[in-house]
Amino acid sequence: MPTESETGYDPSLGRKFIFVTGGVMSGLGKGITAASTGRLLANAGFDVSAVKIDPYLNVDAGTMNPFQHGEVYVLKDGGEVDLDLGNYERFLDIDMTFDHNVTTGKVYQHVIQKERAGDYLGKTVQIIPHITDDIKRRVREAAQGSDICIIEVGGTVGDIEGMPYLEALRQFAHEEDEDDILFAHVTLVPYSKNGEQKTKPTQHSVKELRSIGLQPDILVGRCSDPLDAQTREKIALFCDVPRDAVFSNPDVEDIYHVPLMVEDEGLDEYVLSHFGLQAEALPEGERDTEWRERVTRETTGSVDVALVGKYGLEDAYMSIHEALKHAGLERQIEVERTWVSAENIADGHGDELEDVDGVIVPGGFGSRGTEGKINAIEYARTNDVPFLGLCLGFQMAVVEYARNVLGLDQAHSAELEDTPHPVIDLLPEQKDLDDMGGTMRLGAHTTEIEPGTIAHDLYESTTCEERHRHRYEVNPEYIPDLEDAGLVFSGTSGRRMEILELPEHPYFFGTQFHPEFRSRPTRASPPFVGFLDAMVELAGGDS
Ligand code: GLN
Secondary structure, three states, rough: OOOOOOOOHHHOOOOEEEEEEOOOOOOOOOOHHHHHHHHHHHOOOOOEEEEEEOOOOOOOOOOOOOHHOOOOOOOOOOEEEOOOOHHHHHHOOOOOOOOHEEHHHHHHHHHHHHOOOOOOOOOOOOOOHHHHHHHHHHHHHHHHHOOOOEEEOOOOOOOOOOHHHHHHHHHHHHOOOOOHHEEEEEOOOOOOOOEEEEHHHHHHHHHHHOOOOOOOOOEEEEEEOOOHHHHHHHHHHHHOOHHHHHHEEEEEOOOOHHHHHHHHHOOOHHHHHHOOOOOOHHHOOHHHOOOHHHOOOOEEEEEEEEEEEOOOOEEEEEEEEHHHHHHHHHHOOOEEEEEHHHOOOOOOOOOOOOOOOOEEEEEOOOOOOOHHHHHHHHHHHHHHOOOOEEEEHHHHHHHHHHHHOOOOOOOOOOOOOOOOOEEEEEEEEHHHOOOOOOEEEEEEEEEEEEEOHHHHHHHHEEEEEEEEEEEEEEEHHHHHHHHHHOOOOEEEEEEEEEEEOOOOOOOEEEOOOEHHOOOOOOOOOOOHHHHHHHHHHHHOOOO
16 A cells, blocks of 8 residues: 655645535536646646545555445555546546545554554644644645645545545635635435426535535536526525526536536536636637547447356446546547446356457456356357456466366466465565555566567557556466466566467466556557457458
């Protein structure tokens, strides 16, 4: 786990802070709205960063179940964080660090450690000021180096867990120059049975905010449609904001179109004028338009990908879904994604994979569904179906090869079963560890790529820096036999095998790392582009 330190704060840096809260209910997509606004501000020439506040008691997301909470996103520095940080990285095209995810667990752990060390000099340690001070410190430090920092408070206004944060933000706003702060509140505007947009939930949540001393500067109404003029009027009146500070956030087909919608609404311009930054912003004609161009290009065909995993929940594999979309944007191909439960893929492979153009086996932990994943890999390998194996998917490709090509029937990963042939085994430094939080091999590490391989073609380099999250690795004892049998390890990091490929196959590619975490809408990940190209070639681009 990345170490925590108090790095200090330089108040002379003149940053602007956008605080984003949510009302009525969670899951409104306030992160996407905030990130989209950030994208537009970045297009206008500003350095934009973001902080996600998660008011839960977990120190980080590393120990959280993806089925309940969505995927664990991994940062460059090895921080295991909430998947919303993935959205900020993708929308803003930045690399964030562990400090950009503030959790109640982190804050309390730090304050209690200081109390134990006697740093509070005998004082009673309290939520106000000690917890709130630590929250403010974290926000300021994480914002360091950016022109505009977006701070999103997870959950909904009124949640007990969120109270110390809202209090901290209230204090924060007093300590900074008024012109440097903007409070944005995202709420739900539902329809009544007779088709009327209802503002009462919004009014109530703003009332809740005001009772703790926060007055929103702008309101964003999530609704299936744009807000009517009358709805805007009403919200402005009851929530005490100017009429032009009420914005619509209607449903759009694709999250990558949200920045376009936010731009049409003029939200970015409003933010710039609130901060008095219009003169510093690039003139309209000089702003970066790459995003708009990419996400609005016509597609020329489509492919179907099966994701063979444990969880039938898109959020559990969010970055993989996004990376496939990015490859699709790059090649102007629609990538249809279906989840196939690994548990349903029997030996002989059933019909589940028959109609798909490619198979992905994602990362994972635990043995449920493993045999199905191995069956899926065997199917892809022996039927020339493009295959991409990520982390556990890479490890299972090694197991499949050891079993079915080397003839080691009982080969397996030592993580998943007692086996006489642990072709995947524990990293030596992991053998004596008891603690599960933050102790895997995490974050960005360099992989050396063998020239002349598929990996080399894809990365167009002899190295790549990708993010990791694993405890197990290819057991060096089996490498010579696997290689003699035709498996190519085209990427390595010291004694570790990082990339595998089969030169004779249309695309059989696996990575011990997770390339999906570095994929961006305007910069698709090479292994995903290679996978898509192979599918398009086989399917004629129009399956
Ligand atoms: N469970 C495997 C390991 O720890 C793979 C991890 C993953 O897929 N992220 O090595």
